[in-house]
Amino acid sequence: MRPLLLAVALVGLAASAQAQSAKLKIQSAFSQSMPVLGEMIRNFESRMNAMEGHGVRLRVYDADKLVPTLQIFDAVSAGKIDAGFAWPGYWMGKLPAATVFGAIPFGPDAPEFLAWLHEAGGLAIWEEIYRKQGVVPIPCGVIPPEASGWFRKPIESEADLAGLKVRYAGLGGKVLQKLGASVTMLAAGDIFLSLERGVLDATEYSMPAVDKNLGFYKVARHYYFPGWHQPSSVMELAVNEKSWAKLSASQQAAVRTSCDAATLWGLTRGLALQGKALTYFEKEGVEIHRWSPELLARFRQAADEVMEEASAQDADFARAWSSLRAFLAEHGRWADIAYTDR
Amino acid sequence: MRPLLLAVALVGLAASAQAQSAKLKIQSAFSQSMPVLGEMIRNFESRMNAMEGHGVRLRVYDADKLVPTLQIFDAVSAGKIDAGFAWPGYWMGKLPAATVFGAIPFGPDAPEFLAWLHEAGGLAIWEEIYRKQGVVPIPCGVIPPEASGWFRKPIESEADLAGLKVRYAGLGGKVLQKLGASVTMLAAGDIFLSLERGVLDATEYSMPAVDKNLGFYKVARHYYFPGWHQPSSVMELAVNEKSWAKLSASQQAAVRTSCDAATLWGLTRGLALQGKALTYFEKEGVEIHRWSPELLARFRQAADEVMEEASAQDADFARAWSSLRAFLAEHGRWADIAYTDR
Numbered sequence: 304m305r306p307l308l309l310a311v312a313l314v315g316l317a318a319s320a321q322a323q324s325a326k327l328k329i330q331s332a333f334s335q336s337m338p339v340l341g342e343m344i345r346n347f348e349s350r351m352n353a354m355e356g357h358g359v360r361l362r363v364y365d366a367d368k369l370v371p372t373l374q375i376f377d378a379v380s381a382g383k384i385d386a387g388f389a390w391p392g393y394w395m396g397k398l399p400a401a402t403v404f405g406a407i408p409f410g411p412d413a414p415e416f417l418a419w420l421h422e423a424g425g426l427a428i429w430e431e432i433y434r435k436q437g438v439v440p441i442p443c444g445v446i447p448p449e450a451s452g453w454f455r456k457p458i459e460s461e462a463d464l465a466g467l468k469v470r471y472a473g474l475g476g477k478v479l480q481k482l483g484a485s486v487t488m489l490a491a492g493d494i495f496l497s498l499e500r501g502v503l504d505a506t507e508y509s510m511p512a513v514d515k516n517l518g519f520y521k522v523a524r525h526y527y528f529p530g531w532h533q534p535s536s537v538m539e540l541a542v543n544e545k546s547w548a549k550l551s552a553s554q555q556a557a558v559r560t561s562c563d564a565a566t567l568w569g570l571t572r573g574l575a576l577q578g579k580a581l582t583y584f585e586k587e588g589v590e591i592h593r594w595s596p597e598l599l600a601r602f603r604q605a606a607d608e609v610m611e612e613a614s615a616q617d618a619d620f621a622r623a624w625s626s627l628r629a630f631l632a633e634h635g636r637w638a639d640i641a642y643t644d645r
Numbered sequence: 646m647r648p649l650l651l652a653v654a655l656v657g658l659a660a661s662a663q664a665q666s667a668k669l670k671i672q673s674a675f676s677q678s679m680p681v682l683g684e685m686i687r688n689f690e691s692r693m694n695a696m697e698g699h700g701v702r703l704r705v706y707d708a709d710k711l712v713p714t715l716q717i718f719d720a721v722s723a724g725k726i727d728a729g730f731a732w733p734g735y736w737m738g739k740l741p742a743a744t745v746f747g748a749i750p751f752g753p754d755a756p757e758f759l760a761w762l763h764e765a766g767g768l769a770i771w772e773e774i775y776r777k778q779g780v781v782p783i784p785c786g787v788i789p790p791e792a793s794g795w796f797r798k799p800i801e802s803e804a805d806l807a808g809l810k811v812r813y814a815g816l817g818g819k820v821l822q823k824l825g826a827s828v829t830m831l832a833a834g835d836i837f838l839s840l841e842r843g844v845l846d847a848t849e850y851s852m853p854a855v856d857k858n859l860g861f862y863k864v865a866r867h868y869y870f871p872g873w874h875q876p877s878s879v880m881e882l883a884v885n886e887k888s889w890a891k892l893s894a895s896q897q898a899a900v901r902t903s904c905d906a907a908t909l910w911g912l913t914r915g916l917a918l919q920g921k922a923l924t925y926f927e928k929e930g931v932e933i934h935r936w937s938p939e940l941l942a943r944f945r946q947a948a949d950e951v952m953e954e955a956s957a958q959d960a961d962f963a964r965a966w967s968s969l970r971a972f973l974a975e976h977g978r979w980a981d982i983a984y985t986d987r
Contacts, residue, residue, distance in 0.1 A: 564905035
């Protein structure tokens with residue numbers, strides 16, 4: 304072989320060992336400044352960027368930069384953007400089953416939720432449901448229990464809920480509706496003013512460390528626990544199926560592994576910040592309440608009804624919830640005796 | 646530029662973009678056939694291998710192939726092998742503080758343990774302690790609560806523990822010693838025969854799904870819960886500092902991210918298998934017990950003494966435990982009210 308041909312052959316060899324280049328534009332549902340919630344997709348991004356050689360170029364857009372949060376799924380489905388990072392419960396209106404992969408009132412904690420998704424068939428059902436929309440769901444974050452929210456007045460009985468104007472997301476909102484509350488869904492940035500002006504009597508948003516930055520404690524002084532409506536919340540990287548297919552198997556593996564690592568990060572970061580935030584609220588004179596056993600029982604009963612009704616209305620919801628419930632039943636035989644402090 | 650020179654320049658360019666090649670030989674403490682425990686490092690390996698481009702070539706050796714389990718840490722420290730995958734509690738004799746990163750009787754559950762390590766200073770202390778031995782610790786797995794073990798006769802009071810010959814690992818073994826048991830530490834493969842022949846009256850090993858394959862239920866019919874001695878157990882990838890320094894920043898990032906993902910996998914896989922295993926034992930007629938509140942209180946009291954004594958004897962142990970305890974105290978203010986079912 305002549306030198307030139309050899310050199311050209313070597314170029315070809317080296318180039319073929321190089322990963323193909325691919326782009327992924329991701330719209331986040333959360334502002335980067337939001338602790339944990341806004342940081343998980345950045346954690347994913349840093350991990351991907353720190354690993355050279357896979358050839359995936361990421362661009363993560365902060366909340367509302369390309370499309371508003373509640374339109375992310377449609378934009379991904381239509382191929383207007385490659386991918387979105389969000390909470391599946393946001394698509395409840397359009398795709399009721401999505402919320403079964405996001406959070407369940409009185410449902411699993413974070414490790415149990417992820418065990419069902421990854422090791423007991425949950426993700427396969429999720430993939431089937433999203434495939435009809437041309438979307439590939441990848442679990443890419445999780446947070447520990449949310450708080451039950453901020454109330455301008457203490458809630459001592461079911462009667463106090465009647466007519467209460469609350470911002471409550473997902474299935475939890477349906478539960479409060481059943482108990483007579485008037486439930487609306489507002490994006491994070493619109494809540495504070497409504498609460499301050501009395502357009503809202505109460506709101507939940509997330510965990511103490513997240514709620515703190517949103518300032519609700521300045522205008523609603525009663526903070527309730529536990530957050531029965533979201534004992535854990537799974538986040539998705541929802542990728543348009545054509546954008547996903549453009550990634551090589553190796554690139555897809557890098558995305559999945561980085562998402563799993565970002566999920567672990569969200570859980571640990573979420574846990575690590577809450578004690579401090581609670582101590583801060585106590586110093587600020589916030590009144591921290593635990594729901595009475597009677598009200599918790601009432602919420603649970605209403606939640607059971609909500610899950611039954613949603614199952615009756617939507618076959619995908621029914622299938623996903625029935626799979627999760629079967630897993631929790633079997634798992635519960637062990638979990639009921641396995642823990643020292645529960 | 647002439648074609649030949651151009652081609653040569655292109656070869657150089659393409660080659661420099663290729664990751665440097667590096668090798669990592671890893672001795673596992675567990676047999677690959679052991680559910681979850683033996684599979685976590687294989688999960689790490691598959692993730693690394695599925696991602697091309699980082700240039701790290703791994704070789705994972707099954708238990709005892711290069712060095713016996715209890716000598717892994719010394720072999721890594723001496724540079725005889727690059728790395729080991731094991732439970733830090735195994736080095737308790739040589740390095741008492743190591744066990745604080747592995748499992749604590751009545752200590753944190755898996756997410757709390759990882760939150761302390763990754764987000765509240767635990768890993769930094771671990772790194773400092775291992776640095777003196779020339780070893781870099783990377784959390785690379787975790788499992789949910791173990792069972793409390795297999796007993797040939799039921800244990801109804803503290804008196805039943807006196808003189809009992811048990812195989813119990815780590816700090817949990819010290820707790821039982823305090824209560825009069827005669828405690829030995831055997832590797833997995835040596836337990837069954839000792840139990841069958843009555844050389845042992847009881848043994849713990851791991852979670853139901855792991856214990857099942859080891860067959861203990863055939864010779865000891867009383868299975869106790871909860872596994873107060875290891876509410877969760879963190880696994881380490883311990884890497885010789887020189888082998889670690891040979892990896893590029895990008896390769897180190899691939900290892901850390903794959904370890905985090907394998908950790909999440911261990912937790913979810915661990916949770917997913919236990920319900921099924923317990924159902925199996927019930928069908929086999931195993932008597933499943935929960936420790937009486939009196940005995941649990943006694944174990945807890947003895948565990949407090951063990952932690953105090955170990956802290957008095959070893960400054961590193963004291964520092965690590967004091968950091969973990971401070972984290973749990975702050976975290977507990979939130980955790981005590983945050984969960985619906987605890």
